[in-house]
Amino acid sequence: MTDPVIEMQGITKSFPGVRALSGVSFGVRPGEVQALVGENGAGKSTLIKILSGVYQADAGEVRMNGEAVHFVHPVESLRAGIAVIYQEFSLLPERTVAQNLFLGREPRTRFGLIDSAKMRADTREVLALFAAAGRIDPDRTVGELDVATQQVVEIAKAVSTGARVVVMDEPTAALNEAECEELFATVDTLRARGVAIIYITHRMREITRLADRVTVLKDGEVAARFDEVPAPDAIVRAMVGRDIADFYAPPATPEEIGDPVLTVRGAGNAMLHQIDLDVRAGEIVGLAGIQGAGRVALAMALFGETPFEHGQVTLNGERVSFQTPRSAILGGIGLLPGDRKSEGLVLMQSVRDNGMLTSRAFAPLWSSDRRNAFTDRARMDALLDHMEIRAASYDQDIRALSGGNQQKAIVARWLSMRPKLLIFIEPTRGIDVNSKAGIYHLMRDLAREGAGILMISSDLPEVIGAADRVLVMQEGRIAAEFPHGATEQDIMHAATGETGVAA
Amino acid sequence: MSDSATAPKRRLPQINPVWVLLTVLVVAIIFMNPRFIEPTGYMNFLKRAAPLAILAAGQVYVITSGGFDLSVGSLITLVVVGSSMLTNNDPTATYWVIPLMLAMGLGVGAVNGLVVCFLRVPSLIATLGMMITLNGLAFLWSGGAPRGYLPDTFRFFGRELIRDVPLVRFIPVSVIVLVVVVGLLAWLMHRTNLGRQVHAIGDNPVAARLAGVAVNRVRITAFMLSGLSAAIAGILLGGFAGVSTDVGSGYELQAITAAVLGGAQLLGGRGSVPAALGGALALTAIFTLLNFLGLPQPVRQVVQGLILIAAVAFAMHRRRQTGT
Numbered sequence: 001m002t003d004p005v006i007e008m009q010g011i012t013k014s015f016p017g018v019r020a021l022s023g024v025s026f027g028v029r030p031g032e033v034q035a036l037v038g039e040n041g042a043g044k045s046t047l048i049k050i051l052s053g054v055y056q057a058d059a060g061e062v063r064m065n066g067e068a069v070h071f072v073h074p075v076e077s078l079r080a081g082i083a084v085i086y087q088e089f090s091l092l093p094e095r096t097v098a099q100n101l102f103l104g105r106e107p108r109t110r111f112g113l114i115d116s117a118k119m120r121a122d123t124r125e126v127l128a129l130f131a132a133a134g135r136i137d138p139d140r141t142v143g144e145l146d147v148a149t150q151q152v153v154e155i156a157k158a159v160s161t162g163a164r165v166v167v168m169d170e171p172t173a174a175l176n177e178a179e180c181e182e183l184f185a186t187v188d189t190l191r192a193r194g195v196a197i198i199y200i201t202h203r204m205r206e207i208t209r210l211a212d213r214v215t216v217l218k219d220g221e222v223a224a225r226f227d228e229v230p231a232p233d234a235i236v237r238a239m240v241g242r243d244i245a246d247f248y249a250p251p252a253t254p255e256e257i258g259d260p261v262l263t264v265r266g267a268g269n270a271m272l273h274q275i276d277l278d279v280r281a282g283e284i285v286g287l288a289g290i291q292g293a294g295r296v297a298l299a300m301a302l303f304g305e306t307p308f309e310h311g312q313v314t315l316n317g318e319r320v321s322f323q324t325p326r327s328a329i330l331g332g333i334g335l336l337p338g339d340r341k342s343e344g345l346v347l348m349q350s351v352r353d354n355g356m357l358t359s360r361a362f363a364p365l366w367s368s369d370r371r372n373a374f375t376d377r378a379r380m381d382a383l384l385d386h387m388e389i390r391a392a393s394y395d396q397d398i399r400a401l402s403g404g405n406q407q408k409a410i411v412a413r414w415l416s417m418r419p420k421l422l423i424f425i426e427p428t429r430g431i432d433v434n435s436k437a438g439i440y441h442l443m444r445d446l447a448r449e450g451a452g453i454l455m456i457s458s459d460l461p462e463v464i465g466a467a468d469r470v471l472v473m474q475e476g477r478i479a480a481e482f483p484h485g486a487t488e489q490d491i492m493h494a495a496t497g498e499t500g501v502a503a
Numbered sequence: 504m505s506d507s508a509t510a511p512k513r514r515l516p517q518i519n520p521v522w523v524l525l526t527v528l529v530v531a532i533i534f535m536n537p538r539f540i541e542p543t544g545y546m547n548f549l550k551r552a553a554p555l556a557i558l559a560a561g562q563v564y565v566i567t568s569g570g571f572d573l574s575v576g577s578l579i580t581l582v583v584v585g586s587s588m589l590t591n592n593d594p595t596a597t598y599w600v601i602p603l604m605l606a607m608g609l610g611v612g613a614v615n616g617l618v619v620c621f622l623r624v625p626s627l628i629a630t631l632g633m634m635i636t637l638n639g640l641a642f643l644w645s646g647g648a649p650r651g652y653l654p655d656t657f658r659f660f661g662r663e664l665i666r667d668v669p670l671v672r673f674i675p676v677s678v679i680v681l682v683v684v685v686g687l688l689a690w691l692m693h694r695t696n697l698g699r700q701v702h703a704i705g706d707n708p709v710a711a712r713l714a715g716v717a718v719n720r721v722r723i724t725a726f727m728l729s730g731l732s733a734a735i736a737g738i739l740l741g742g743f744a745g746v747s748t749d750v751g752s753g754y755e756l757q758a759i760t761a762a763v764l765g766g767a768q769l770l771g772g773r774g775s776v777p778a779a780l781g782g783a784l785a786l787t788a789i790f791t792l793l794n795f796l797g798l799p800q801p802v803r804q805v806v807q808g809l810i811l812i813a814a815v816a817f818a819m820h821r822r823r824q825t826g827t
Contacts, residue, residue: 305713329715337713344713346706347770349699357703361715365697365724372696413714 003066004029005196006082006165008050011060013046014039021220023060027417028165028196033187035207035229036200036218039239039432044200046165047217051198054079083158084167087174094142098123100142101157107358126160127152129193131185155186159195166190167198172206176290179183179498184209189367204232205488209316231419247437248465249444251484257468261420262302262315267335272299272476275311279421279452284443286467290496294476295456296338299423301333302454304328316420331360334419336410338402338426338456344410347399351391354398355380355412362417373418383412387442395444406436411442422446424455428462440466460488521781528788535795542671546664548791549784550675551589554579554661554736554743555683556783558754559761560688563731564725566762566805567692569705569771570619570626572726574633575733575758577641578611579751580705582737583819586639587653587746597656605734611637612730616723633753641748653741656763661742677739686736687729689776701725705771760811769815786810 004027012022021043028034038044049055051062053071062069064080074084089176093098098119099106107115107122123138132152142150151171158166168187172180187210190197199210207214207229214226216238224238241249258281267275272294279285287295300306302313304322313320315331322328325335337343345354356375363372370377384394387408391401398406407427413423424443428436441465447453457463463470464486472494474479480494532548533539558575563632565572582604589603590596611633618629660680664673692698700721703711712718733751740750762771764785765778789810793803 303713325713326715326717335713339708341705343709346703346710346772348706348768349702353699353702356699357711357714357716360696360699361711361717363696365700365721366691368693369694369696369699 002031004030005065006198007063007066009063011047011050011057011062013055013057020218021050023056024217024220024222026106026215026222028198029321030164030196031103031191031194032208032212033197033199035211035214036198036217036224037207037214037235037239042217042239043220044217045092047140047222048084048169048198049201051167070452078161078163081162081164082167083161083163083165083183084169084246085154085158085170085171085387086169087150089154091142091150091154096139096141096173097136097145097153098138100153101126101138101158101160105161111476116384122160122412123156126156129159129189130156131182141255147174148176148182151175151183152186154403155190157491159190159193162352163195165196165198168202169200170202171199172201173201174291178493180206202342204235206430207235209234221346231268247440249441251285251381252282252444252447252468256448258282258450261316262454263314264302265312265314267301267308267313268476269297269301269306269309271306271323272301272308274477275308275480277302277471281450281452283421283469284447284455284467284471286463287454287473288458288460288463288470289473289479291458295473296425297476299335299425299456300326302328302421303333303423326361329417329419330362332420333415333423334413334421335423335425336407336425338429340406340410340430343441345398345406347395350395351384351389351398351401351405351409352377352380354406354409355384355394356416359414359416374418380412380416383415384409387412388438402432402435404431407435407439408432408442411439415446419451421452421454424453424457426457426459427455428457428459436462463491464488508812517616519766519775519778519781521778521785521788524598524764525785527779527790528785532795535792542673545813546671546673546675548787549678549681550743551791552679552787553675553677554739555664555754555757555761555787556682556780557732557739558736558758559765560776561729562755562758563762563765563767563774563776564688564692564701565626565729566759566767566769567705567771567774568701568722568725569708570722570725571630571759572615572729573611573627573630574611574615574637575729575736576751576753577606577634577637577754578730578733579737579740579749579754580748581637581641581644582607582734583653583741583746583750584645584748586738587658587743588644588699590654590657591656592652594654594656597659600657601738604738605731608732608734608737609727610730611733612727614722615730616719616726619726620719620722622784638748639723645748647748648735653746657738658742661739661744663742677743680735680739683777684732685780688732689780691728692774695726697721702772702774705768705774707772726806736793745783756811757807759784760807760814763811763814763818766818770816 007027009025011021011024024047027402036044038347050057052074053076054074056072101123102119107118109115116302120138126138130152132149136149144320171183173184187197199250211229214229215222216224216235218239260278260280263277264277289295293370301308304324304327306324319330322331359372359374360369377386381394389405389408392404398409427439443453455467469484470482470491471478471481474495474497525596538544563574586600588602615630615633617725618624619626660676663676665676668674700716703716704718704721708718720754744750761782762779764782765775767774767779790803792808
């Protein structure tokens with residue numbers, strides 16, 4: 001067995017008030033893919049940042065090829081042969097592929113000028129390693145390439161600098177199915193060349209497909225280490241620290257599902273075509289699809305932010321045509337935006353103010369902020385208590401709270417309005433696993449009380465586990481519908497349009 | 504969460520630094536002029552500070568909502584000049600001129616707000632344009648040479664004193680106006696739905712809209728309150744300083760400086776009316792001190808400019824430390 005190229009031992013790192021890592025040991029060997037998994041906040045990013053010299057560990061040691069190293073700046077780790085591919089790329093969008101690949105180390109002619117011909121040839125040579133090589137012209141500017149191709153260039157750059165350790169941080173987050181397959185092939189190529197790969201992901205499928213070994217982090221400690229890839233359940237159990245049998249709330253029984261609260265017929269606008277949709281009282285409808293398939297556009301059309309231009313929408317038996325979010329809210333629709341920070345929260349305001357925002361927006365401007373027709377301070381506080389929001393005080397700025405607690409405060413905003421239809425966009429993105437379970441059960445409680453729920457999510461297991469029915473969108477249309485219990489493969493096929501089967 | 508560890512530290516009473524600054528300045532003034540602690544001293548100080556304090560209390564609405572209102576200085580000028588033209592030395596005219604001027608303030612604010620909301624002109628530019636326009640109007644209206652006087656009935660608010668008051672001997676009418684107006688604006692800002700929504704739209708307009716806030720209505724209301732406060736400040740200044748075509752010049756930046764000294768967050772989301780009052784008093788105290796020191800007018804401008812920069816730099820520093 002080969003010796004590890006990277007060995008991290010007893011790594012401990014604290015930030016003010018938080019212990020991010022305690023005594024974490026982690027290693028990777030040449031020619032292996034080591035999957036690093038864990039919930040958000042488990043310490044994966046901190047560990048990588050210590051490896052690459054962005055942070056310095058409080059205790060513990062990093063060894064590279066058996067020698068202790070102390071990187072104090074990412075440039076040093078890069079020189080030593082550790083390349084980190086972040087989700088945001090470090091490429092210059094206005095430069096060509098070749099210029100990016102050889103940035104700062106361009107080949108020179110005898111006269112000290114840049115040898116463009118050699119640079120182009122060398123670029124082709126490096127790119128030839130990858131399946132996508134045929135698509136990439138060294139003279140194209142990087143900004144013109146799609147995300148998947150940019151990622152290949154980024155990886156090629158790492159390879160061309162002679163990186164022996166490549167860290168990939170959720171590399172498939174923005175890729176479609178075909179692009180993912182290409183990336184997997186790229187990873188295989190790197191592995192065959194003896195590069196050590198640290199692969200951070202949430203997705204069990206990728207672990208099964210790619211990993212040689214798996215390390216699971218939980219709360220800043222190594223929760224489990226697998227020298228062979230185990231069944232997904234074992235990994236999830238290690239990540240979550242408990243069985244996930246009751247992770248999702250049970251689906252609705254037929255008696256719990258009532259009349260349609262929302263009916264859409266033949267509706268559309270610039271981004272949406274021929275939308276037919278029903279959401280019934282007591283039902284959670286999942287909306288799946290790849291990025292840009294029109295799921296968010298559909299939510300925003302229902303909510304009046306980018307309204308439908310034609311077609312019929314009926315809400316609780318009445319024909320409606322909402323042109324602004326405000327009118328949609330008055331009509332009985334609520335929406336939890338997909339990006340909490342930029343669309344959901346007023347970060348400098350208190351937890352309570354965030355919870356009361358909508359109810360205040362529909363009360364007279366000049367009346368007291370303590371009490372309105374929908375709720376009052378005491379009732380809002382009781383609601384926040386009921387949702388078990390962890391905050392030092394509800395007067396505290398909401399920006400100090402964790403993602404899960406912030407999300408619950410936004411849910412509280414809508415609960416006091418008693419909407420008939422509630423749209424959740426990526427309800428559990430970036431929140432920890434216990435808060436996720438809390439949100440799923442909250443959604444189910446709302447449905448039981450008679451609301452219809454439309455849940456948009458890119459997390460397929462979530463769509464499958466939490467929804468009573470799954471609709472799949474593709475290119476602005478609803479392409480397929482599946483009952484509760486569909487498989488990820490079914491949904492993925494419908495979402496990417498590889499097969500036209502609809503249930 | 505880390506809250507439990509840091510919470511006790513956070514619960515220490517947080518005193519807005521503007522009150523510390525104001526206390527230091529007042530002590531310095533008393534040190535240089537012991538008669539300041541007599542009613543004539545501090546009441547005259549408050550009387551002088553009243554227009555700026557009212558203006559700052561209005562400005563803080565616009566700043567908290569995420570904008571600037573640069574038009575208030577020339578709005579003051581227009582109110583003073585317009586009042587002198589309309590009253591035309593007729594004491595009975597005051598009773599319709601003052602409501603008209605207040606309406607004009609609201610109207611100018613409404614136009615500012617409409618331009619920002621519907622023509623999508625950034626408030627800095629929209630109100631700068633309004634500032635130049637109003638200045639021009641004031642000149643046109645007066646023909647460049649305003650007729651000198653306002654009737655005493657009009658000047659009552661800025662100049663008169665209420666005598667024989669127990670404890671303090673006398674109270675200037677302008678101080679009563681100050682207390683009433685700032686009290687009302689403070690209540691509106693910190694105890695009503697309007698105030699909470701002004702904060703929300705300045706903090707994150709997208710989130711506010713998606714939460715159902717009528718963003719335009721709230722924004723226009725903020726500009727109207729700023730315009731109204733400028734009209735009130737103009738009425739006080741007219742009584743206090745008399746008529747000229749530059750009576751309001753520079754007041755817009757003083758008001759912004761006062762609001763920022765009070766901790767209002769430029770670009771919105773945070774702002775306090777009482778603290779803006781503190782900022783206005785502190786700024787007036789600084790000017791008073793410079794007067795005592797016998798420093799000429801241009802020095803005042805230098806100091807004011809430096810204070811504005813220093814206050815914003817200090818706020819940015821604190822924000823970095825608290826990790827925004």
